[in-house]
Amino acid sequence: MKVLKFGGTSVGSAQRIKDVANLICDGEQKIVVLSAMSGTTNTLVEISDYLYKKNSDGANETINALERKYAGVIDELYTTEEYKQKAAEIVKTHFDYIRSFTKDLFTMFEEKVVLSQGELISTAMMNLYLLEKGIKSVLIPALDYMRTDKNAEPDPNYIKTKLNDLLGANKGADIYITQGYICRNAYGEVDNLQRGGSDYSASLVGAAIKAEEIQIWTDIDGMHNNDPRFVEHTSPVRQLHFEEAAELAYFGAKILHPTCILPAKLNNIPVRLLNTMEPNAPGTLIYNQTEQGKIKAVAAKDGITAIKIKSGRMLLAYGFLRKVFEIFESYQTAIDMVTTSEVGVSVTIDNTKHLTEILDDLKKFGTVTVDEDMVIICVVGDLEWNNIGFESNAMEAMKNVPVRMISYGGSNYNISFLIKAEDKKKALQALSDSLFNNK
Numbered sequence: 001m002k003v004l005k006f007g008g009t010s011v012g013s014a015q016r017i018k019d020v021a022n023l024i025c026d027g028e029q030k031i032v033v034l035s036a037m038s039g040t041t042n043t044l045v046e047i048s049d050y051l052y053k054k055n056s057d058g059a060n061e062t063i064n065a066l067e068r069k070y071a072g073v074i075d076e077l078y079t080t081e082e083y084k085q086k087a088a089e090i091v092k093t094h095f096d097y098i099r100s101f102t103k104d105l106f107t108m109f110e111e112k113v114v115l116s117q118g119e120l121i122s123t124a125m126m127n128l129y130l131l132e133k134g135i136k137s138v139l140i141p142a143l144d145y146m147r148t149d150k151n152a153e154p155d156p157n158y159i160k161t162k163l164n165d166l167l168g169a170n171k172g173a174d175i176y177i178t179q180g181y182i183c184r185n186a187y188g189e190v191d192n193l194q195r196g197g198s199d200y201s202a203s204l205v206g207a208a209i210k211a212e213e214i215q216i217w218t219d220i221d222g223m224h225n226n227d228p229r230f231v232e233h234t235s236p237v238r239q240l241h242f243e244e245a246a247e248l249a250y251f252g253a254k255i256l257h258p259t260c261i262l263p264a265k266l267n268n269i270p271v272r273l274l275n276t277m278e279p280n281a282p283g284t285l286i287y288n289q290t291e292q293g294k295i296k297a298v299a300a301k302d303g304i305t306a307i308k309i310k311s312g313r314m315l316l317a318y319g320f321l322r323k324v325f326e327i328f329e330s331y332q333t334a335i336d337m338v339t340t341s342e343v344g345v346s347v348t349i350d351n352t353k354h355l356t357e358i359l360d361d362l363k364k365f366g367t368v369t370v371d372e373d374m375v376i377i378c379v380v381g382d383l384e385w386n387n388i389g390f391e392s393n394a395m396e397a398m399k400n401v402p403v404r405m406i407s408y409g410g411s412n413y414n415i416s417f418l419i420k421a422e423d424k425k426k427a428l429q430a431l432s433d434s435l436f437n438n439k
Helices: 014-024 040-052 056-077 081-102 108-132 156-168 197-209 242-250 262-266 320-330 355-362 390-397 421-435
Strands: 002-006 030-034 137-139 175-179 182-184 190-192 213-218 239-241 271-275 284-287 295-310 338-340 344-349 367-381 405-408 414-420
Touching (some): 002 197, 014 056, 030 197, 040 056, 108 137, 108 182, 108 190, 156 197, 197 262, 239 242, 242 367, 295 355, 320 355, 390 414
Parallel strands (some): 002 213, 030 175, 213 271
Antiparallel strands (some): 182 190, 338 344, 367 414, 405 414
């Protein structure tokens, strides 16, 4: 069985829902994971903001506007009065539930319940539409099987047991519809998966049922070899190793979250990125095989701050690096890149929330300098050290761009350059011209 995930734009209107329904009804049994309709979650966040501020009038006006939008979708989506009425009743139930929060104390626990309504509505509407078309569709509530543990990490054994029990109790279905993003936490409260959202849900579901394949459907034709917003003549990458995809996702390729495919990788389940608007396009296949001797893509991560700690005592002081890293750990600040020399160490971070405190602590160990508004440019492919010339090709392309740091050797799939934000477009285009367009 395959698992297919569709994002918010893929189910963002009545016509898009119809298109997805036509796409999934191909005679094969499958699980379909849906996000909320595009714009819904942002509006629910806005409603929550009003409720935090105890502005019930503002919340109710926004709730009413969103409900009117759904009324229009219902009228266009269903052909029979019976199913229009069924859908209207379900949607009204959810919006009345959201309105109930205007009367009581509102905290982050209630906010998560409000945010979950988008996925609950979109899946209910899709399930009803399939039933109206005569498809054997069953709604499998994510809140009945998707759970995180006390560390807020998914609980794979619980997910596997509960999901397979639910599927076993509904064996006759052609299509199983379920929600992405939402779950329960270890205490039974409504929560969400945060990182990767619905993509993460699809990967966890695929791992739980040992799926044949996981498909992530978006509005883009797979993962491109560079950022088309900044670079001309980009093209989709047809095959990626899981590690290559994770590197690209971490360093800026927005189509995928870096952690969401981990369950698929661990269970050796291929992930395919496909385009709802062009369903016949091949997309990108992510699996556990490397295309040897190929550089695949370039990505950029913005908002980087570089910190350099220079200390004449470093050479003779074992434990120096440990002390430096412990400072970042104490402020829960992750490090992206690291380079070292005999007298200093440079690191990069993308979270500057505790930058002042971190710098104060680091100054106990040496002279500290900071470079802000930087960008990490990441070149991804088969970059094992014995592939002669690959790293020099990337460096040659960067010959006219000032480079603050270079990281190579920490992974077999990545070489990274730290540059000024003002040089980002120039660097991305130069790498594309050199590595992919043969200019």
